[in-house]
Amino acid sequence: MFVLGREWKGGYLDYACGEGETRIAVATWQNLGVVDNAFIKRPFDWRLIHNYLPEIGPRLVLRKILSRTRERVRNMKHVSCGLGRVLDTRGDTFAQSDPVVFLAPFHPRCVDRVVLNDALIRRISPERWQKAESWLRDGTIHYGEFDQELEGTRSWKDWAGWSSDSGIGIEREAIEVFLEGIEDKLLQGPGATRTLEVPPRETSERSQPQPAMPAADSTATPSRRAVVFGLGNYAKTSLIPNIDSGIRVETVHELDPTQLGLIASFPYACDTSPIARADESADVYFIAGYHHTHADLAVHALNQGIHAVVEKPLATDAAQLSRLLKAMETTKASLFACFQKRYLVFNSSIREDLRVARGEPVSCHSLVFEIPLPEKHWYNWPRSRSRLVSNGCHWIDHFLFLNNYSRPIKQALWLAADNSMTALLDLENGASFSMTLTDRGSSRIGIQEHVEFRANGATATITNGSRYFAESSRQVLRKHSINKLSVYKEMYREITRRISKGGVGDSVKSVQVSTQTMLDLEDELTRICAART
Numbered sequence: 057m058f059v060l061g062r063e064w065k066g067g068y069l070d071y072a073c074g075e076g077e078t079r080i081a082v083a084t085w086q087n088l089g090v091v092d093n094a095f096i097k098r099p100f101d102w103r104l105i106h107n108y109l110p111e112i113g114p115r116l117v118l119r120k121i122l123s124r125t126r127e128r129v130r131n132m133k134h135v136s137c138g139l140g141r142v143l144d145t146r147g148d149t150f151a152q153s154d155p156v157v158f159l160a161p162f163h164p165r166c167v168d169r170v171v172l173n174d175a176l177i178r179r180i181s182p183e184r185w186q187k188a189e190s191w192l193r194d195g196t197i198h199y200g201e202f203d204q205e206l207e208g209t210r211s212w213k214d215w216a217g218w219s220s221d222s223g224i225g226i227e228r229e230a231i232e233v234f235l236e237g238i239e240d241k242l243l244q245g246p247g248a249t250r251t252l253e254v255p256p257r258e259t260s261e262r263s264q265p266q267p268a269m270p271a272a273d274s275t276a277t278p279s280r281r282a283v284v285f286g287l288g289n290y291a292k293t294s295l296i297p298n299i300d301s302g303i304r305v306e307t308v309h310e311l312d313p314t315q316l317g318l319i320a321s322f323p324y325a326c327d328t329s330p331i332a333r334a335d336e337s338a339d340v341y342f343i344a345g346y347h348h349t350h351a352d353l354a355v356h357a358l359n360q361g362i363h364a365v366v367e368k369p370l371a372t373d374a375a376q377l378s379r380l381l382k383a384m385e386t387t388k389a390s391l392f393a394c395f396q397k398r399y400l401v402f403n404s405s406i407r408e409d410l411r412v413a414r415g416e417p418v419s420c421h422s423l424v425f426e427i428p429l430p431e432k433h434w435y436n437w438p439r440s441r442s443r444l445v446s447n448g449c450h451w452i453d454h455f456l457f458l459n460n461y462s463r464p465i466k467q468a469l470w471l472a473a474d475n476s477m478t479a480l481l482d483l484e485n486g487a488s489f490s491m492t493l494t495d496r497g498s499s500r501i502g503i504q505e506h507v508e509f510r511a512n513g514a515t516a517t518i519t520n521g522s523r524y525f526a527e528s529s530r531q532v533l534r535k536h537s538i539n540k541l542s543v544y545k546e547m548y549r550e551i552t553r554r555i556s557k558g559g560v561g562d563s564v565k566s567v568q569v570s571t572q573t574m575l576d577l578e579d580e581l582t583r584i585c586a587a588r589t
Contacts, residue, residue, distance in 0.1 A: 057260075057313055060166035060199065061129035064252050067318040071171035072261045072311065072328040077220075078145040078174055079259070080158060083192050084246060085138040085166045086202035088212040094162070094432040095131045107501050111522065112541045119293050129164065130314040135216045136160045137202060137238045139180070139188060140170075143259065147174040155185040157239040159231065161218040164314055166199045168254045173220045175228050178235040180243075187243050195256070200249030206237040217432035221311075221346055223439035262307075262327040263319045279304040280555065283338040285330075285353055286345030287315055290367065294544040295344055300552035303340060311345075331356070338362055340555060344394075347446065348439040351376035354391060358383040363555050367394045368453075369445050370571050377571050381564060390561025392551045393570075397454035399547040401538060402516075402524045406458065409526035409533045410511040415460040417487035422451045422507040428495040444469075444477065444578050448493050451507065452479070452577070453570045455489045458509070461569040462487065469580040471588075479577050 057068040073079045108117050142154040150156065159176045192198075210230045218224060280303045284291060287310035296305060307325040309332075310316045319326045327333070330349060332341075341357040343350050344367040351371040354364040370393055371377040384391055412418055426447050429435050435446050456462070462485040470478045476494035483489075498504075501520070509516045514533065516526040522540035526533040554561070 058168040058252070058254060059129065059164045059314060060252070061132060061164065061314075064166075065318075066255075066257075067320060068313040069263065069316060069319060069326055069328050070169055070259050070261050071313060072330065073144060073146050073171045074220075074330070076147045076174055077171050078147055078150050078156075078177055079143045079169060079171045080140040080156060080177070081143050082138055082140045082166075082168055082170060082197050083188075084140075084198040084242060084249070085136055085160075086200050086242070086249070087165060088135045088137060088202050089216065091133040091135060091162055091217045091432065093430040094133060094217050094434075095430065096427065096433065097131060104500075111501050111520070111539075113539055116293075116539070116541050119297070129317070130312060132165060133162050133217070134160075134165055135212050136163060136166070137212075137235075137242065138170075139192075139239075139242050143169065145174075149174045150177065150179060155180040155182070157235050157242060159212070159215065159235060159238070161212075161215045166197065166252065168197060168252075169259070173226070175226050175231055176235075178232060178239065180239060184239070184243060191245055195254055197252040197254055198246035198249040199252050200247060202238075202241070204241050206234070206241070209234045209237045219434070219437070221348070221439065222434070222437040223348070224437065261329060262333070263322070263325050280339040281306045281337070282340040282342055283332065283336065284308045284342045284344065285349070286310060286343070286367075288344065291342075291344045294541070295342060295367075295548070298545045298548040299342070300549060300556070302556050303552050305342075306338065307336065309345070340365060343367060346434060346437075346439070347441065348372050348376075348437075351380045355379050355383040358387040358389050358391060361387065361389050363389050363392070363561070365392045365394060365551055365555075368449050369441075369574065370567060371575070372439065372441050372445060374572075374575060377568070377575065380571075381568055384564050384567065390555070390559075391567065392554070392561045393453075393567065394547060394551075395450060395453045395457070395570075396543045396547045397450055397521075398457050399543055399550060400518075400521070401543075401546070402518055402536065403458065405524060405526065405534055405536065406509050406516045409516050409528075410509060410514045412511050415462065415485060417462075417483070417485045417511060418455075418458045419488045419510045420451070420455040420458070420507065421489070421510070422491045422505060424448070424451060424491060424493045425497050425499075425504045426493065426495050427499045427502055441578055442581055443493065443495070444479070444581055445574060447503070448477075448479065448491060448577075449570075449574045451491050451505070452481075452489070452574055454507075455481070455487070456483075456570050456573065457566075459483055459485055459487045461563075461566050463569055464573055464576075467573070467576060467580075469577050469584065471581065471584045477581065481573065 057070045058066045142150045156177050282303050282305045305324045309327045340363045342365045343353045354366050357364040462483040464481050466482040468480045478492045481489040507518045514528045524536040
């Protein structure tokens with residue numbers, strides 16, 4: 057695919073075409089406006105870099121800078137409209153070669169081919185299309201800015217940043233009226249536009265895998281094959297760099313071609329399909345895409361006998377959790393939940409300093425600050441659920457993990473006027489939990505946390521995932537500090553070691569108790585929000 061970033065450049069994969077979607081060869085593309093509130097963007101500031109250096113060290117700071125820098129083209133999203141012809145479709149509304157007008161609500165400045173939900177497309181009659189054939193030319197795109205006023209229609213801003221993955225409905229009648237008005241304007245002629253050349257090419261949603269390097273030792277155990285779903289900042293900085301050398305990433309699935317970037321230099325195949333292909337095989341799935349996709353990808357993996365390594369959350373609703381638990385109960389493969397706090401080196405210190413055996417009560421009280429999100433960030437989609445699911449699940453799971461997944465007998469949630477929330481739990485074993493989650497305050501070093509664990513007259517405190525302090529009524533018991541991102545390396549090293557040795561993954565009970573507790577609290581939050589409105 058060709059993409060207009062700083063320059064008009066090819067080498068990107070095409071968007072995958074899903075159910076109810078249509079692929080269009082673009083003839084004219086005009087920008088309506090910029091979507092500037094969908095991604096976390098930090099300005100390049102030496103003071104910010106200085107703040108992070110003592111927290112995670114220079115190597116990981118550099119890795120994060122490079123990851124964010126390479127997302128610049130991805131971040132340049134626009135709302136655009138245009139004319140084109142249908143190349144292929146997986147809906148029942150359009151046919152190949154149909155002339156159409158379209159609205160692209162969350163795309164680069166310009167692309168030569170676009171895949172859109174059928175609700176965002178309107179067929180143009182052959183008679184009206186003839187008006188444009190006098191100035192349209194094969195192999196070119198007329199690109200520019202749409203600066204004309206439309207009367208009697210909704211503003212394009214109402215659909216800026218919309219995605220069919222969001223769970224937000226779209227008003228087809230309003231879109232139809234808008235497209236009708238756009239069609240009249242675009243068919244009048246290209247206006248002041250730039251002409252972009254488009255060489256002939258085949259549609260390409262996936263690249264070919266690179267040939268595997270022969271092992272230096274012919275007696276070495278063959279590498280296990282892995283597929284990664286989702287190439288966001290987490291996958292680029294925390295997941296892929298920490299996968300054990302005994303596991304070879306063969307394919308990365310990522311919906312947004314501009315997030316993948318130019319694919320020629322990648323050591324693995326790339327694919328813009330959100331799901332595995334029928335001809336795709338693997339030993340391990342690493343699942344780190346949109347939250348609402350985690351459970352069903354894991355179910356597919358487990359049903360195929362493929363190990364599933366799943367980033368949080370494991371499920372976003374009760375139906376997903378039910379399918380996941382059923383798959384776990386009937387498969388020989390294993391599921392590994394990526395709750396990194398389970399792998400903290402501090403966990404053994406907590407049990408020793410608080411003098412608790414496995415399953416004995418450890419109470420936990422936490423105060424968590426998370427970075428405020430831009431309005432149209434995908435974490436804010438209805439399908440992603442609230443920040444309780446997105447981030448709060450980490451502290452809930454850690455508490456349950458330390459208590460051997462004793463079941464809750466009482467729970468409550470309180471939502472403050474500033475949308476800070478406090479979750480409360482009592483467990484069967486007598487442990488209690490409180491968590492206040494807020495996005496009000498300083499984001500100087502990103503997420504910050506202060507967590508206290510209490511039992512038997514002693515207290516252990518973890519600050520920002522990196523500093524540990526324990527004390528009894530008489531003395532300081534222990535002080536310890538680590539790089540707070542080192543836990544990801546420990547987590548993936550342990551998970552891949554267990555996979556390589558055929559070890560058992562997470563128990564059904566741990567998945568059921570942790571995820572159900574989170575979903576019950578989320579349901580309570582939903583009821584509170586509904587009552588407010």
